[in-house]
Amino acid sequence: MSPRNVVKDRKLREERTRQVLDAAMHVIARRGLPATKMTDIAAEAGLSVGNVYKYFESKDQIFQTLVETGQREYRLFVEEALAKPLPPYEKLYWYTEQWLALDNAWAITIMLQHARTSEAVPEPLKKAVSARFEDNLRPMAALIAEGQRAGVFIDGDSLELALLYVSLMEGIILHDIPGIREITAITPEKALRLLLKKDGSVPADASKRD
Amino acid sequence: MSPRNVVKDRKLREERTRQVLDAAMHVIARRGLPATKMTDIAAEAGLSVGNVYKYFESKDQIFQTLVETGQREYRLFVEEALAKPLPPYEKLYWYTEQWLALDNAWAITIMLQHARTSEAVPEPLKKAVSARFEDNLRPMAALIAEGQRAGVFIDGDSLELALLYVSLMEGIILHDIPGIREITAITPEKALRLLLKKDGSVPADASKRD
Amino acid sequence: MSPRNVVKDRKLREERTRQVLDAAMHVIARRGLPATKMTDIAAEAGLSVGNVYKYFESKDQIFQTLVETGQREYRLFVEEALAKPLPPYEKLYWYTEQWLALDNAWAITIMLQHARTSEAVPEPLKKAVSARFEDNLRPMAALIAEGQRAGVFIDGDSLELALLYVSLMEGIILHDIPGIREITAITPEKALRLLLKKDGSVPADASKRD
Amino acid sequence: MSPRNVVKDRKLREERTRQVLDAAMHVIARRGLPATKMTDIAAEAGLSVGNVYKYFESKDQIFQTLVETGQREYRLFVEEALAKPLPPYEKLYWYTEQWLALDNAWAITIMLQHARTSEAVPEPLKKAVSARFEDNLRPMAALIAEGQRAGVFIDGDSLELALLYVSLMEGIILHDIPGIREITAITPEKALRLLLKKDGSVPADASKRD
DNA sequence: AATGAATGAGTATTCATTCAT
């Protein structure tokens, strides 16, 4: 086999893997975790059942990978927000806007929740997921601390505020399911208000956004 | 059959029904919805499988009843908060405190979420659940409006703020699962800060609470 | 539950277990090990598939139990032969006759062979089966030694002769399959000749048998 | 295509065929018939799965060919023994010695046994295998008759004795599997004793062998 | 009413075979 083929093989493997994960995410988003069958995933991925098993050992492994990948990608996403050459409020605005627009956000949220709590999930995986969650809170805390130093965000332990804000986002996400938009769509401004100092300190350019 | 027996029968039936629902809630809380089997529920309830079917037609019906009962009880709970002879902040404090202390709050949250989203759930039930959710938001909105008039809570559409606050609570609940208390337990004060006007208007007696 | 029910339950369990094992043995005898499906076993046992799983965890466990039970019963059988109040040749005659008449002897032989050799079988089970086989050789060796002392059987290490005789029996069994009786049915006399001293020492009554 | 290429092609084809058969035999010897997969055979043969199908239509055909080839080679082997310019006992000694030393003898034995008995095997093949087996018994019977005429082997129908001796060999083989040598290795002398007249008529040079 | 053994449709997974490259 030529080196070119090795490369092609890796590419194929990566493509199939991604295909399966995407399909799984979509189906879960549509049918929910309990109702998701391997045939659904395979059909959504446009592959045969047997072929899916070439790339994943089991249904559980797909879920596990989905959770890990989701958390890893989330980490990159938060870090991207933190690295933006913007003032703190704007950074968080960007993060919030993106997160609310992500259409599989709630599927990830559901799965993380399941991974952290179900007895069906092996203990080590649970721990790993929780650890990664806490770890992913840190960049967010840094962002908030930055905002506090700038006098834009309310006082308090930044890590705790990060947890509060992420919880708020997750809570919103769970009420903001495609096709079931309850009452009113939440906008970044509305969510962000809860962290703002209440004295009108919102940067002028920020409030102009909506 | 004597009237006394009829009464006794009804009582027994109600007791069994409650037994099954409690058991189901506990097991779901422990194992998650997908992994919960009828035998688990029966065992937890201390009944035989066959006997469970005397009181519920199907597993789905148990879930449905659980959801409906949960929403109904939640409604009573919010109304109780609203009816307390206390100032608005104190009312919401009481609500928050109780809700955070409830140990099956997250199981209810999960189930509601599942009921609203899974394709496995029949459309009418979904609609009903969503409708009831929105309906249950109203007393909360009233409570917030009351606080706004008192100058304690931030301005804005009270229904929207109610949704935000409930989302926050649900988000917190999902990170506050028995045995997986992440980072720090959220206290009512911490959650409530997000609704407060910045200017130290928190009633003195309220802040003394913790 | 009354004590009577406990007894009944045990009886039921034992009956079903025996039913499944018998069925499995028959199907294996008919279709061979590789082609034996759980549905076949269930059908043969007159039970539903699900019900079979009430009594056995897996297909493998059925085979394992079959092997163990087979070896245990074989042990009792050899000991019964040894304990007969008969002269040595007659004892071995009885053993041979019975063994040749047993209609699932070859199924047991096949399974033992598979259990001892296939990589698919876990090492500990293999060892156990081999150990039990060697152990079961001992009564047979005692029987042969007895015959040697009586001057009926040829000289030599009795354990070795036991292994030779058992191998002969197994070899014959594998050619003596229901419906495929090759060439000629082997009779006890014919097999036993191979162990006899040449000089007409066969007991008169023994040779009259056929 | 030049004649040379045609020859080369046939050679390649024969080599591949032999490669596959050898591989199949080895894997079956190691894993047992039920657990042997096409991928195992291909891997052992150092070929791709698809390529194996260039030479054999199906897994079943491989087994069938294996059985037929095994029987054919066995036939040559017995005839070779019969044709040796040696006295009868020595001929059988040579046969026994060779057969016991053959390291895939038991795999062949297992497969023959499977071919004769499994319902999965088509009836015609079964018949053919049995017929060939009986046919292969004939040279062996001739060899034994020769020994009887020479006064070395015990009296009796030579075909029957041939069946007994072959059964003994197969029985021994099944207890003499690589790595599972039970109790003691059987030597040709030990096996042959069972056919000998018991009056010490063993040729002096034969008994010197071990 | 209570029990839990029995049922069988439904699902995850495997593996012989095909086929595009």
Added chain:
DNA sequence: GATGAATGAATACTCATTCAT
């Protein structure tokens, strides 16, 4: 010819539901 990814029918096993006792 050679490859191994792709296919999907076949099979082990699960679990909601029923029903005889």
